[in-house]
Amino acid sequence: MAEEFIPPHPPRLEKRPSLLRSIALFRRSMLDVWMKGHFASDFFATKILRRRIFVCNSPDTVREAFVEKAETFHRKSPQQRYALEPLLGDGLFVSEGETWRQRRRAVAPVTHASRMRELAPVMTEVAGEWADRWRALPDGAEIDALEEMARMTAEVICRTLFGRALGSASAETVVHAFSAYQARVGQTALGAMLNLPEAISSLQGFGTRREARRIHAVLDELIAAVLAAPDVGEASLVRALSALQAMEPWALRNEAATLFMAGHETTANTMAWSWYLLSQSSADAQRLADEAKAVLGGRSATLEDVDSLPFARAVIEESLRLYPPVPVLAREALEDGELAGRPVPKGSLVLVVPWLLHRNPKLWDAPDTFRPARFLDASPPRYGYVPFAIGPRVCTGQQFGMVETVICLATLAQHAAPRLKPGHKVAPVSRLTLRPGDALPMVMRKA
Numbered sequence: 001m002a003e004e005f006i007p008p009h010p011p012r013l014e015k016r017p018s019l020l021r022s023i024a025l026f027r028r029s030m031l032d033v034w035m036k037g038h039f040a041s042d043f044f045a046t047k048i049l050r051r052r053i054f055v056c057n058s059p060d061t062v063r064e065a066f067v068e069k070a071e072t073f074h075r076k077s078p079q080q081r082y083a084l085e086p087l088l089g090d091g092l093f094v095s096e097g098e099t100w101r102q103r104r105r106a107v108a109p110v111t112h113a114s115r116m117r118e119l120a121p122v123m124t125e126v127a128g129e130w131a132d133r134w135r136a137l138p139d140g141a142e143i144d145a146l147e148e149m150a151r152m153t154a155e156v157i158c159r160t161l162f163g164r165a166l167g168s169a170s171a172e173t174v175v176h177a178f179s180a181y182q183a184r185v186g187q188t189a190l191g192a193m194l195n196l197p198e199a200i201s202s203l204q205g206f207g208t209r210r211e212a213r214r215i216h217a218v219l220d221e222l223i224a225a226v227l228a229a230p231d232v233g234e235a236s237l238v239r240a241l242s243a244l245q246a247m248e249p250w251a252l253r254n255e256a257a258t259l260f261m262a263g264h265e266t267t268a269n270t271m272a273w274s275w276y277l278l279s280q281s282s283a284d285a286q287r288l289a290d291e292a293k294a295v296l297g298g299r300s301a302t303l304e305d306v307d308s309l310p311f312a313r314a315v316i317e318e319s320l321r322l323y324p325p326v327p328v329l330a331r332e333a334l335e336d337g338e339l340a341g342r343p344v345p346k347g348s349l350v351l352v353v354p355w356l357l358h359r360n361p362k363l364w365d366a367p368d369t370f371r372p373a374r375f376l377d378a379s380p381p382r383y384g385y386v387p388f389a390i391g392p393r394v395c396t397g398q399q400f401g402m403v404e405t406v407i408c409l410a411t412l413a414q415h416a417a418p419r420l421k422p423g424h425k426v427a428p429v430s431r432l433t434l435r436p437g438d439a440l441p442m443v444m445r446k447a
């Protein structure tokens with residue numbers, strides 16, 4: 001049997017770090033703060049400054065917190081709200097209570113599995129354009145696979161949000177505006193996480209609000225153009241949202257911003273991690289290329305092909321297990337509660353950490369090893385595999401994200417098997433999402 005690949009992860013701490021060290025590690029990446037024992041621990045509690053933190057790391061405790069007691073642990077963490085509210089306002093991702101319920105009723109149907117027939121052709125079209133791009137590159141050409149995948153998934157989400165022509169023309173502007181926001185956010189959310197006084201936190205957020213206003217201006221213009229244009233029957237999430245529920249213009253913009261933010265970088269990172277993992281496991285890369293060539297014969301994958309591409313799906317599922325794009329799911333207790341028989345005071349943070357849960361040795365055989373076939377052999381443990389979260393706030397774009405990544409991966413894998421640039425070391429980092437560093441230099445090779 002070929003040797004299996006264990007992809008990189010930050011060193012696991014042997015003993016509890018000092019407060020200053022914890023803060024320094026957290027600032028670098030949310031992956032670096034965990035101790036060795038945390039991975040196999042079902043439930044544990046800790047405290048950083050004024051914030052009590054409870055971590056659910058077994059199927060039972062995940063179900064208890066996010067499903068059975070979802071009402072108590074419904075509110076997003078102060079860190080997420082602080083980082084995202086300037087941009088998303090009361091958008092679904094950060095809202096709560098009645099506003100959340102109302103928005104969920106609007107957003108969930110337009111991204112639902114039943115809409116894939118209408119949305120998937122855009123994914124097929126973009127995957128085909130990228131296959132042409134990659135085919136035109138000479139063997140040995142250098143690419144940044146992270147940037148390539150970010151541009152590709154931006155095309156998909158912009159064309160599905162705003163329609164083909166407007167979406168394609170605006171993708172670059174939207175991506176730049178969101179990247180500038182992200183760069184600001186990375187530095188601002190720590191104060192809120194640690195429960196520092198409001199004044200300190202708001203001082204940090206000035207630049208973030210300025211970047212958010214820039215994005216709002218871009219989106220307002222695009223939405224007005226979509227709604228002013230005649231409906232020619234092409235897929236547009238913005239048009240579908242406004243047809244389904246009467247929404248104020250700012251509410252529609254908040255949901256468009258939410259869908260872009262939630263649906264862009266998550267899928268881009270999943271694709272980039274998949275190329276990296278495949279580049280280190282030639283047997284899996286070959287198996288994927290063989291499957292894609294046999295099913296597709298050179299053409300682009302469609303929605304109808306997805307069920308015939310089980311190995312492509314398994315590669316995506318394994319990438320999402322090892323490098324979940326949202327590696328920490330955080331909630332604030334709205335009232336006093338209880339988890340695993342322990343009191344959880346109001347205001348505590350309750351975390352489900354896919355980064356830990358997906359590598360819990362009690363749930364996974366060889367948890368650090370890249371082994372996509374594990375998803376062909378057995379179903380993942382219920383409540384033990386949550387890349388799209390679980391419970392009432394589960395990702396509304398789960399089907400969208402899976403269909404998009406399988407279509408794009410299989411279409412491209414027929415033509416290309418990029419290798420990691422010699423000498424480049426990949427190190428996972430996580431701020432808002434988990435990425436393979438700031439760039440992923442790879443060298444093009446024909447499949």
Ligand code: HEM
Pocket residue numbers: 092093094104107111258259262263264266267270320324325326328329330386387388389392393394395396397398400401402
């Ligand atoms: C591989 C791709 C994706 C992954 C891994 C992913 C993951 C997640 C996760 C973990 C959450 C919950 C976050 C939390 O509880 O704090 C979430 C929420 C959400 N996602 Fe996704 N997502 C993906 C793609 C998408 C796409 C393509 C869309 C839309 C087209 C989307 C729309 C949303 C929305 C609207 C929410 C908020 C749901 C709510 O709070 O009710 N996601 N996603």
